Amino acid sequence: MILLEDVVKTYSSGSPALSGISLNIDAGEFVFIVGDSGSGKSTLIKLLLRELKPTSGRIIVNNTDVTKLRHSRIPKYRRNIGCVFQDFRLLKDRNVYENVAFAQRVISVPGREIKRNVPQVLSTVGLAEKYSSKPKELSGGEQQRVAVARAIINKPPILLADEPTGNLDPKNSWEIMKLLEKINRRGTTVLVVTHNREIVNAMQKRVITMKKGVILADEERGEYIDED
Amino acid sequence: MRISTLGFTLKQGIKSIFRNKIFSLATIATIGSCIFLFGLFYAVMVNFQNIVHQVESGVAVTVFFEPDLPDERIVQIGQEIGQRAEVSKVVYVSAEEAWNEFKDDYLGEYADTFGDDNPLADSANYEIYLNDVAMQEDLVEYLMTVDGISEIHKSANVANTLATANSLVSYVSLAIIFILFAVSIFLISNTVAIGISVRREEIGIMKLIGASDFVVRAPFMLEGMILGLVGAAIPLIVIYFIYNKAIGYVMQEFAVLNSILAFLPVEQIFYTLVPIALILGVGIGFLGSGLTVRRHLRV
Numbered sequence: 001m002i003l004l005e006d007v008v009k010t011y012s013s014g015s016p017a018l019s020g021i022s023l024n025i026d027a028g029e030f031v032f033i034v035g036d037s038g039s040g041k042s043t044l045i046k047l048l049l050r051e052l053k054p055t056s057g058r059i060i061v062n063n064t065d066v067t068k069l070r071h072s073r074i075p076k077y078r079r080n081i082g083c084v085f086q087d088f089r090l091l092k093d094r095n096v097y098e099n100v101a102f103a104q105r106v107i108s109v110p111g112r113e114i115k116r117n118v119p120q121v122l123s124t125v126g127l128a129e130k131y132s133s134k135p136k137e138l139s140g141g142e143q144q145r146v147a148v149a150r151a152i153i154n155k156p157p158i159l160l161a162d163e164p165t166g167n168l169d170p171k172n173s174w175e176i177m178k179l180l181e182k183i184n185r186r187g188t189t190v191l192v193v194t195h196n197r198e199i200v201n202a203m204q205k206r207v208i209t210m211k212k213g214v215i216l217a218d219e220e221r222g223e224y225i226d227e228d
Numbered sequence: 229m230r231i232s233t234l235g236f237t238l239k240q241g242i243k244s245i246f247r248n249k250i251f252s253l254a255t256i257a258t259i260g261s262c263i264f265l266f267g268l269f270y271a272v273m274v275n276f277q278n279i280v281h282q283v284e285s286g287v288a289v290t291v292f293f294e295p296d297l298p299d300e301r302i303v304q305i306g307q308e309i310g311q312r313a314e315v316s317k318v319v320y321v322s323a324e325e326a327w328n329e330f331k332d333d334y335l336g337e338y339a340d341t342f343g344d345d346n347p348l349a350d351s352a353n354y355e356i357y358l359n360d361v362a363m364q365e366d367l368v369e370y371l372m373t374v375d376g377i378s379e380i381h382k383s384a385n386v387a388n389t390l391a392t393a394n395s396l397v398s399y400v401s402l403a404i405i406f407i408l409f410a411v412s413i414f415l416i417s418n419t420v421a422i423g424i425s426v427r428r429e430e431i432g433i434m435k436l437i438g439a440s441d442f443v444v445r446a447p448f449m450l451e452g453m454i455l456g457l458v459g460a461a462i463p464l465i466v467i468y469f470i471y472n473k474a475i476g477y478v479m480q481e482f483a484v485l486n487s488i489l490a491f492l493p494v495e496q497i498f499y500t501l502v503p504i505a506l507i508l509g510v511g512i513g514f515l516g517s518g519l520t521v522r523r524h525l526r527v
Contacts, residue, residue, distance in 0.1 A: 075435075075438045075440045076440075078435070078436060083436050089429065089432070089433055105233075106444075107437065107438055107439060108233040108443070109232075110232055150437075154437070154438075
């Protein structure tokens with residue numbers, strides 16, 4: 001599903017963000033990517049989203065060579081990847097329904113399909129009754145669930161979550177992780193970038209640990225490795 | 229493209245206009261002012277050209293014939309001149325008509341003292357009217373080569389002054405209009421840039437979700453075009469109502485010039501002005517937003 005071969009990314013300032021990393025993530029896997037600031041996690045996410053191009057190496061996602069992707073093909077490629085961020089990135093002037101429907105409107109899904117899909121996906125994330133609420137009327141956990149609903153409504157085969165629990169309390173953090181696990185059980189490949197040691201250690205999933213642009217460890221049922 | 233996408237794009241563009249009310253109003257006011265001034269300059273230019281044309285049509289070159297030139301040759305000369313591209317009309321004035329006109333214009337009751345004599349017996353002539361006063365010199369050069377013509381009277385000063393004034397008005401108007409439109413494009417570009425910065429987060433989300441370049445850019449382009457259209461429509465309405473009043477005022481205040489000031493009716497001016505102004509308004513909107521979108525929205 002995701003294949004990186006000797007990927008190097010050096011920014012124009014000359015500082016290397018990734019120094020030749022290779023990894024393979026199969027379809028349907030649930031993977032944690034951990035590491036301290038400057039380890040290259042964010043660069044990896046940006047490369048997968050094709051916000052950046054690698055300096056060298058090859059990235060294959062869902063049978064698409066991302067490194068050779070033409071500019072005009074990027075939007076269609078990104079429809080294969082759902083994204084969830086630490087700061088939720090919801091549209092504050094729109095209600096829950098419109099925030100989720102937005103993801104379908106911008107890719108020209110017909111109106112009647114949107115009306116059918118949005119209630120379904122809101123039900124999956126447990127927010128069916130809050131469809132008319134504005135983001136500011138929701139708790140952090142609920143806002144993140146709206147973001148997850150928006151990320152999965154187009155049924156992408158891959159879900160990227162960048163610090164999805166970074167702004168949440170432990171209870172809400174666990175609820176989000178359970179939701180991501182549920183989505184993973186339905187067949188979606190899930191990549192979670194996190195600093196949450198408790199969750200990583202408890203969930204017993206594959207853990208890729210990065211440090212200074214290289215992969216320090218890649219373990220099935222891994223644990224959070226301390227910086228030291 | 230689906231109708232729902234078009235509807236979504238249109239809705240986003242209109243929403244953006246209302247979201248940035250102040251800047252949208254400022255843009256409409258600026259485009260409106262520019263189109264208003266353009267409309268005024270256009271009306272002045274077209275009317276001036278019309279007046280010049282009226283005067284031009286009254287400017288004639290007069291040719292006199294050699295004494296005892298046969299009538300057949302005179303007719304032949306008239307036909308040759310009438311075929312020239314510069315010429316709009318050739319009028320034959322017989323010696324008798326010339327004398328009668330002279331009597332009416334200058335002698336009045338003293339004309340009787342001449343009895344049946346015609347002091348202008350050799351004054352039969354052609355009055356040659358031109359399509360364009362600027363062509364007068366070419367025509368005169370030709371006339372000098374024609375056998376049977378003894379004398380050519382021309383009004384070089386009038387011709388040159390009118391032609392120069394006409395070009396000057398056109399060039400000045402074009403220069404001012406060009407500057408106004410450059411300012412408009414700059415301002416609309418700023419408004420759209422502000423719209424983009426206000427919606428930066430939304431644009432970021434759209435890009436991540438996989439919205440095409442068209443879907444991301446179209447609302448901004450549409451916003452610019454709507455602002456341009458509204459900015460063009462308002463001054464046209466204003467000009468429509470003030471034009472007749474302004475003409476009425478000028479005709480009343482400068483009644484002595486009524487014979488020269490031949491103003492065009494507003495309908496005739498609007499026949500060309502409306503499509504030009506609307507296309508310009510939408511064009512400015514398209515260009516201004518297009519430049520900004522290209523610069524700020526590398527999707």
